[in-house]
Amino acid sequence: MAATTTRRVGLFVELRKRLKTGLLIIGKDLVNDPTAVSVAGGDGSLDISTAHGLLSLALPAGVSLEPGTCVQTAGGSSCDEELHFRMRINVDQSTDEEGIGSPIERLQTKDSYCFHCQGCRTRLLDDRVFQRVLPLPNGNWNAIVDDWCCHPDPFANLKLLPRAQDCLLGDTFFLLTRDPSCQDTLVEEVTRAGTDDSQDPKKSCRRLVSISCQSCSAVLGEAIAPESLKFYITQVVVDLTVGGSQVEAAVSRSLFLEQSVAARLLELSNTLSVFHFAIQTPDEKPFLLIWLLNTDSIMASVAEASVRQIDGYVSPGPEDADAESLSSRACPALKLLWIVCSDEGIAQRDIVKSWETNAIGHPLILPLTVCEELLQAMEDTNALLPSVLRHMRSYQVSYLRL
Secondary structure (H helix, E strand, O other): OOOOOOOOEEEEEEEEOOOOEEEEEEEOOOOOOHHHOEEEEEOOEEEEEEOOEEEEEEOOOOEEEOOOOOEEEOOHHHOOOEEEEEEEEEEOOOOOOOOOOOHHHHOOOOOEEEEEEOOOOOEEEEEEEOOEEEEOOOOOHHHHHHHOOOOOOOOOOOOOOOOOOEEEEOOOEEEEEOOOOHHHHEEEEEEEEOOOOOOOOOOOOEEEEEEEEOOOOOEEEEEEEOOEEEEEOOOEEEEEOOOOOOHHHHOOHHHHHHHHHHHHHHHHHHHHOOOEEEEEOOOOOEEEEEEEEEEEEEEEEEEHHHOOEEOOEEOOOHHHHHHOOOOOEOEEEEEEEEEEOOOOOHHHHHHHHHHHHOOOOEEEEOOHHHHHHHHHHHHHHHHOOOHHHOEEOOEEEEEEEO
16 A cells, blocks of 8 residues: 655635535645635635635535635634634525435346446446346344344355346445356456454355456456356446446546445435444455545645646646546535554554444445555545544544545
């Protein structure tokens, strides 16, 4: 895992749609005098004027600044480094929720779909029409079978597998049947999930057949049975065979990963009323603990080095090139608190132990490489925040774009 370089944040904005409030933070290295800052609401934009020029942030439809409400507030422990401003915003209640949701929510019966490798855009499965699209039980459902049955577990050692023309939906994956084209597009490799642990005989090694893209070798999922495939939502793009937009296939890997995970966290939070998630590897080993804090945030972050005056406007610099133009557009995002399960800090270890003991986190399984990518994305977004916002007690803070 490459170390994340902490950049100096020049300007940060967070708007809360439900609270109809906004926070603006500007580094004092850019503006030392708060009277030199003016904030106005343009047509679908937030216009922030400083001595370095004018930054116009495009806002989502239906969101605007309430005129005359931007006032300076105390910066707390960061008052020597940053200027803080609060404001009120107007939100059109008829505005649709941001984001298009995950493919798990969009799949429908009798429509024809194609599955593509997200890494290289290779078409993996052609013209799949599903007669049944069914959700699988959530999380560790088999752990409470004893509460349902008065006799031994009838589901022990049984797998829930799709029939022909079925698509079974897990929290982070699809279960599908094979077709003849799989021989030309997919590669199988047998690996071992888990490690031998003499102290915990329940967690023994098991055989895992991973499936990868033949074109780019990206891990896509698992072969859970001779005729059944598991594709993870972070690894494939699902599009309509006719009339598909291919929008998801065109975005960068980092943005696709963020949006895929964020969409599922939001959907599961809304449907199950859960806000704590445990990201796990296929051997069910916890990797990352996530606490969903805000679902209505709109944020933008501009690096200090990127605040340059060009024709009266602040333009994005090289540091913002991989951030999908966050410096010129305020993006809907989820605000998260998170902890890495391998963290050696005493407070972090206590939190991880508490979550595991009390089964607090709703389990979400992803391949190990994807878990590592997600952690890198969380660290990268954490580095986009002003120093005062990067931590909350023993947790780190990040935003995932929707």
